[in-house]
Amino acid sequence: MCGIVGIVGRSPVSQSLYDSLQILQHRGQDAAGIVTCDNKRLHLCKDNGLARDVFSHERMLGLRGNMGIGHVRYPTAGCSSSAEAQPFYVNSPFGITLAHNGNLTNAAELKQELFREDLRHINTESDSEILLNVFAHELQAVTKMDVDEDDIFKALSGVYRRCRGGYSAVAMIPGVGILGFRDAFGIRPIVFGRRETDAGDEYMIASESVALDTLGFDLIRDLRPGEGVFIDIQGNLHSRICAEQTLLSPCIFEFVYFARPDSVIDDIFVHKARSRMGKRLAHSIEKRWAGKDIDVVIPIPDTSRTAALRLANTLGVRYTEGFIKNRYIGRTFIMPGQKVRKKSVRQKLNAIDLEFKNKNVLLVDDSIVRGTTSRQIVQMAREAGARKVFFASAAPPVRFPNVYGIDMPAARELVAFDRSEDEIGRLVGADGIIYQTLEDLTLACQKKGKTKVDRFEAAVFNGDYVTGDVTADYLAQLEMDRNDKVKSGNDLAGQKVIDLHNKA
Template identity: 45%
Template structure:
């Protein structure tokens, strides 16, 4: 999962400062690297590197990023192993000069890369699938001769969407011509479209629009492309729409609670996730404690519904990153030790309902149960807002192999014993859909039913590749 922003300002002013500010608001979507590229209509200006936004961009960097069109990106890796080299955005010189960043994951990366290298003689310099998408787009556009036209851009996206198997919400600069945005045919990854008096914006979450004073227009539709030209004219076309299946994990875990995705408040959905869990609750507890930060809202909804007290029993060290999106298990283990510290008075001698958004690998849950036992908890009942995660994700969530998913080969009772909890109550898939308010969502990591064409052979190949990449993380 990553975060992106694309802005075109019609008043001619530089866009870099807005991009940096906006990226800070979606830093939670990626901590590995940060990058910005701008265009002054004659050339690109780029700065990207491994690290957080605040560490990558200096005041002098912002001043040097000239241009009224720009895209910014924060990344966490679900493919590749060289964090610095895989940083987004990427650009190519021909045709026209195109720069691109995206959020998502291309499941048939190896096949498409091989085709680009052997048939189109394009050499990729990274393992990042944004560079792959960029080269597919450039290759298709180069096949259409003649002067630039928006129709030719849209014509190029048809073959692109047929070739790419996976998820992508992408923003691209066509140098000297405008800003392009396009979303995969299933709408797996979010993309927001907004405007203000000085220009237009695309972003991963509405929180960016709120911060930068843009008005929300709508979500970009599945399979849609939108092009904003230098005069501010909006050109849009549905290129290849299929069944809309946005990723449920955006509401469960990834997005900020103050964002809205597909017209549904993340905060409200998380409240309802807690309320749905309360319908299945039959135990007596003294307090409901969330695992901060993502689970707070659901824990409040759950506590109110069961008539129990809500308490903050775990304090988060805000200078430690999100453990789920760290690229290697050893980093996650160390981070969990530093991340959370208990408040003894809220734990000792109490029966606790511990609310968490999900149990993926079990790293955090096992550590927390042990920690709460150490500080005198009488009982610990895990309450999980997401159903058991059993299958790898091909669409941009770092759930790469079945063997690292605790629910892939264990029953709920076996998971309970392994974690050392007194009980575990998982969300149901039906409850998840009711809370989100959509029946058609991507639940592939829960059910193994992928909205795009993913075979058992694909799963095995992907798992092998990702294991090899993780062993080489730079």
């Protein structure tokens, strides 16, 4: 899961791009990058680390131009080498840069096809570079010097014919403009908006609406499935559906965890969806745990707060903050490698003993993925003096790998894989555990029962992969490529490269 942004402005955009990446930092903490365009010359800065660490004052001064794109990376492939940082660049045709969020399910065959038939070399293990080269090859058919929107959308149609999976992307062509596009199923989010200035309209494309809000852009709408939005350097906006068959099936895990609560995705307010999750989970607790004596509801910060507060109010149980979060520790779930995640939990959270002592506590989290964090948090609650510790998840059990850009590739690393809820409860050390049902989660993510969403992509809960091309062999290979052991090895290898580079 990554964050992307693109801006076509009337004045230098580097500061706005940087501010956007900080707003989208929750979507990726491994690497950050910005590329700007000034009179057809590209200026690129990218490296491992948070946006605030990558972009020094000196580096920002070099990012000149009124047009640019940016990226924050979350490494689904588990490699921390700076070679994987985005945006990527290819010099032919016209010089194209691209930033990408998601995952191509046919990346392996595309990589071979690009080399064999298109004579293009892929230099990294990133499917983002593959996506860039597919688009570049499709645009190669243009035989004139001046590229227009028809050429762009024709090339994008070729991308949709060849690329499968869940993805959103922004691409920039020097002296031409910026393109944003979304996969044919609308799995990964992407929006665009406009800001009026004295010099004329400016446009912004981003992963989440909150980035537009904060920078003073008015949200126009989400990109439709299979749609491209192109803004040329004159500030003219063009849009077109380029995929032959489309279905709006946004990733439901965006509403559970990834997106900021102040974002709106496909006309669904994330904050409201999470509040409804809490209400529906409370009703399940009333039915299934009628005899349980719960003294206090405590959220596991930060993403579960909205659901936990609504849950407590619905149950008529006291809500309180029992954990203090260290704001300088990153999001545990998206950290690469089990050892790093395990080490970070107690550094990130500290229990307030007074809120736990001699109480029956209901801990509420947005979801339970590997169970490592949950187990440590339950233990922390007991050490703080809780009499009983119950655990509630605002999402159903995560039993299946994700193939569309979320780091859940290995089924055996999921705590709910091949286990009942009671077994999971015992494993995390809780006195009782309760999960949201998928039906209730789906209803919670709908707008009063009415939504333009055709269906939600919820394969991590039900194993139903919306793109229809995910086989057992593919999942086995994905697990082999991206399990925690591989991540640990890649992290060490990447660190060696970085260390040698620093010494040089």
